[in-house]
Amino acid sequence: xxxxxxxxxxxxxxxxxxxxxxxxxxVSGGVDSVVLCELCKQAGYDFAIAHCNFQLRGDxxxxxxxxxxxxxxxxxxxxxxxxxxxxxxxxxxxxSIQVAARVLRYGWFKExxxxxxxxxxxxxxxxxxxxxxxxxxxxxxxGTGITGLRGILPKQGNIIRPLLFAKKEELVAFAKTNDLSFxxxxxxxxxxxxxxxxxxxxxxxxxxxYPQAEENLxxxxxxxxxxxxxxxxxxxxxxxxxxxxxxxxxxxxxxxxKKTVPLHSVLYEILKDFGFTAxxxxxxxxxxxxxSGKYILSxxxxxxxxxxxxxxxxxxxxxxGQILIEGEADVDFINGQLxxxxxVNKQTSIVNNQTVAQLDFATIQYPFLLRKxxxxxxxxxxxxxxxKKLSRFFGDLKLSLLxxxxxxxxxxxxxxxxxxxxxxxxxxxxxxxxxxxxxxxLIASK
Numbered sequence: 001x002x003x004x005x006x007x008x009x010x011x012x013x014x015x016x017x018x019x020x021x022x023x024x025x026x027v028s029g030g031v032d033s034v035v036l037c038e039l040c041k042q043a044g045y046d047f048a049i050a051h052c053n054f055q056l057r058g059d060x061x062x063x064x065x066x067x068x069x070x071x072x073x074x075x076x077x078x079x080x081x082x083x084x085x086x087x088x089x090x091x092x093x094x095x096s097i098q099v100a101a102r103v104l105r106y107g108w109f110k111e112x113x114x115x116x117x118x119x120x121x122x123x124x125x126x127x128x129x130x131x132x133x134x135x136x137x138x139x140x141x142x143g144t145g146i147t148g149l150r151g152i153l154p155k156q157g158n159i160i161r162p163l164l165f166a167k168k169e170e171l172v173a174f175a176k177t178n179d180l181s182f183x184x185x186x187x188x189x190x191x192x193x194x195x196x197x198x199x200x201x202x203x204x205x206x207x208x209x210y211p212q213a214e215e216n217l218x219x220x221x222x223x224x225x226x227x228x229x230x231x232x233x234x235x236x237x238x239x240x241x242x243x244x245x246x247x248x249x250x251x252x253x254x255x256x257x258k259k260t261v262p263l264h265s266v267l268y269e270i271l272k273d274f275g276f277t278a279x280x281x282x283x284x285x286x287x288x289x290x291x292s293g294k295y296i297l298s299x300x301x302x303x304x305x306x307x308x309x310x311x312x313x314x315x316x317x318x319x320x321g322q323i324l325i326e327g328e329a330d331v332d333f334i335n336g337q338l339x340x341x342x343x344v345n346k347q348t349s350i351v352n353n354q355t356v357a358q359l360d361f362a363t364i365q366y367p368f369l370l371r372k373x374x375x376x377x378x379x380x381x382x383x384x385x386x387x388k389k390l391s392r393f394f395g396d397l398k399l400s401l402l403x404x405x406x407x408x409x410x411x412x413x414x415x416x417x418x419x420x421x422x423x424x425x426x427x428x429x430x431x432x433x434x435x436x437x438x439x440x441x442l443i444a445s446k
Contacts, residue, residue: 122159252310325366325370343437359440360438
């Protein structure tokens with residue numbers, strides 16, 4: 001088959017898009033994107049052109065923009081051009097120029113495709129088989145795992161790469177046969193960029209040792225795509241068996257996890273969604289035999305050993321200071337809202353609910369201090385005449401460390417009158433002589 005026939009067959013085999021779809025092609029002006037435009041034209045697809053001018057190469061960048069506009073005129077299609085202040089963006093966001101250009105490029109593409117007033121359904125890029133080989137090698141040496149080894153996917157949402165089946169030499173030959181003009185990006189010859197070094201230096205050396213290296217790597221990319229699908233299917237089965245969602249926390253049974261094979265890969269795949277790195281997986285495995293309370297941190301979550309469980313919980317970054325309460329009011333805090341009101345005893349009934357504290361108003365004196373509990377705190381739990389440290393009280397309830405960290409207390413004159421959501425202090429309970437009740441109701445945040 002010639003390149004056009006392969007192009008049509010690839011679109012059908014990969015189910016990339018339909019004849020009726022309006023396409024938007026990302027065109028730099030180089031041979032790859034020019035060939036993609038010509039193939040779409042010969043195949044009868046309706047398309048427009050999008051061009052990014054990153055203003056990084058002076059007159060050359062402006063030359064590319066002019067060329068792309070001429071190319072659009074040749075095909076009588078719409079052309080969209082965006083000039084980016086790439087250097088300024090990279091500096092402001094502390095990114096490399098390459099990363100900044102990618103963020104700007106795909107951010108704009110996303111806006112164009114998601115614009116409800118436009119008719120574009122898919123954005124096409126001209127990545128080809130050699131680009132995919134370079135991506136595979138970069139990911140392999142960076143250590144990105146199975147997902148990285150699959151390389152570039154032909155379709156990710158509404159971003160499509162329909163030329164991944166073709167090698168660079170095929171595209172150049174097609175351009176020559178069809179007398180296509182294109183421009184050269186001088187930065188492609190600079191080996192300071194990782195991709196360029198692989199293309200210009202590394203791969204040619206490998207091909208001297210293994211002449212079939214490119215073909216073998218292309219074949220491997222297809223295999224790795226299939227392997228990644230099977231891998232993810234297996235990971236999902238393991239996750240289903242291991243993960244228990246409890247509120248906003250993820251609970252994983254230690255004994256069941258220990259029997260999981262392969263342990264390292266399964267645990268990594270669970271943890272990576274919560275900001276943990278591959279290097280932290282070994283630390284997580286060590287937690288399996290650690291004492292209760294040990295933990296490791298990611299940028300957003302904590303993995304903690306609690307008895308026979310590993311628990312993943314978000315790190316609470318909200319203000320956890322003290323709140324002064326000077327009277328009946330609604331008070332907002334991290335755990336939700338407290339509704340505080342005074343009621344006449346005869347107008348209410350006793351509530352047996354941990355989220356409601358009913359106190360004898362005659363024993364109460366403002367102000368209150370709403371705060372997190374701390375080590376050394378004690379109170380007289382309702383029904384008891386002896387004081388008990390909160391740490392022991394929580395131990396009797398078998399609360400996890402994460403549960404303990406979320407507990408607040410209401411303090412009055414250095415006495416704890418309510419462990420919020422758990423129990424009031426016996427010294428402030430209702431009695432037969434109670435005439436007025438201070439009722440504090442906890443409405444937990446969702």
